[in-house]
Amino acid sequence: MSHADLKRLLISYCVGFTSALVLSLVAYFIVTFNLISSSVLTMAVLLLLAVMQLIIQLVCFLHLGLDRHSRDRTISIGFTLIMMLVIVVGSLWVMRNLDYRMGMSPEAMDEYMIRQNKKGF
Amino acid sequence: MSVSRERVVEKYAKAELGFWLYLMTDIILFASLFATYMVLRPNIAGGMSSSELFDPTFALAETVLLLMSSFTCGLAVLFLRFRYKSTGLTLLAVTLLLGGMFLFLEMYEFMEFIHEGQSWQTSGFLSGFFALVATHGLHITIGILWGLVLFWYIFKKGITANAMRRVSLFSLFWHFLDIVWIFIFTIVYLGAFV
Numbered sequence: 001m002s003h004a005d006l007k008r009l010l011i012s013y014c015v016g017f018t019s020a021l022v023l024s025l026v027a028y029f030i031v032t033f034n035l036i037s038s039s040v041l042t043m044a045v046l047l048l049l050a051v052m053q054l055i056i057q058l059v060c061f062l063h064l065g066l067d068r069h070s071r072d073r074t075i076s077i078g079f080t081l082i083m084m085l086v087i088v089v090g091s092l093w094v095m096r097n098l099d100y101r102m103g104m105s106p107e108a109m110d111e112y113m114i115r116q117n118k119k120g121f
Numbered sequence: 122m123s124v125s126r127e128r129v130v131e132k133y134a135k136a137e138l139g140f141w142l143y144l145m146t147d148i149i150l151f152a153s154l155f156a157t158y159m160v161l162r163p164n165i166a167g168g169m170s171s172s173e174l175f176d177p178t179f180a181l182a183e184t185v186l187l188l189m190s191s192f193t194c195g196l197a198v199l200f201l202r203f204r205y206k207s208t209g210l211t212l213l214a215v216t217l218l219l220g221g222m223f224l225f226l227e228m229y230e231f232m233e234f235i236h237e238g239q240s241w242q243t244s245g246f247l248s249g250f251f252a253l254v255a256t257h258g259l260h261i262t263i264g265i266l267w268g269l270v271l272f273w274y275i276f277k278k279g280i281t282a283n284a285m286r287r288v289s290l291f292s293l294f295w296h297f298l299d300i301v302w303i304f305i306f307t308i309v310y311l312g313a314f315v
Contacts, residue, residue, distance in 0.1 A: 088155055
């Protein structure tokens with residue numbers, strides 16, 4: 001490794017740090033000043049900012065890429081992120097569905113059960 | 122010389138991949154805790170809700186501290202790799218100091234909540250919150266201990282191949298914890314006000 005490498009890596013760390021800081025501040029200001037009125041849109045933008053920061057930190061700090069040196073790590077984190085989405089989205093989906101089905105009055109639940117029973121499940 | 126150097130590089134590559142796979146399992150652990158938190162969040166059981174309890178500015182201060190710590194950690198490893206021992210060790214010390222300050226703020230926040238009667242026993246939301254954030258805090262605590270040992274090791278023995286391998290793995294761990302915190306900041310703290 002030469003001093004050119006040192007300079008290149010230093011720049012990469014500084015770029016990563018600055019952009020991560022800016023993204024965090026943008027997310028903070030969006031929430032504190034209520035810049036977006038729709039709450040679904042706000043959450044989507046916040047998650048987008050977080051994912052951008054994830055990618056920036058993975059590339060600038062953890063030096064992930066598709067070259068020979070880091071390919072194995074990139075593939076394993078890709079697989080893990082898919083598993084993570086399955087766990088999080090799956091849990092939310094199942095639990096919300098359960099909440100919806102259990103959140104009825106006893107009478108409504110009786111009616112619902114009778115109706116489902118007629119359908120023959 | 123070249124054979125032993127190759128062996129060092131190969132040993133590092135194996136250790137790095139192995140440690141990386143451990144971090145991947147940690148992602149799954151945190152994913153489960155995030156899912157638990159998000160499912161339990163509406164269940165406040167008469168306690169305070171997330172938007173009444175959290176202070177986004179406080180969370181931003183924690184975020185900036187941890188981000189700076191992650192940055193100096195990367196620089197520390199870089200300077201050690203290029204044999205600048207005193208610069209590298211100073212940056213490592215700054216990393217640990219910033220990490221310590223982060224941990225102090227987190228502890229302070231926890232004490233504040235418990236003092237207000239909002240402990241993990243109060244509601245499902247708070248159980249999920251404490252489980253998620255304290256697991257991250259526990260990782261940070263272990264990271265600080267690891268960093269202190271490494272600091273001592275490099276201070277005593279200099280920048281050996283073993284020291285370099287260990288400090289590189291430590292930096293993977295530290296950057297990873299910062300990435301997890303970004304999602305805690307976004308989903309737990311900022312998400313409370315959406």
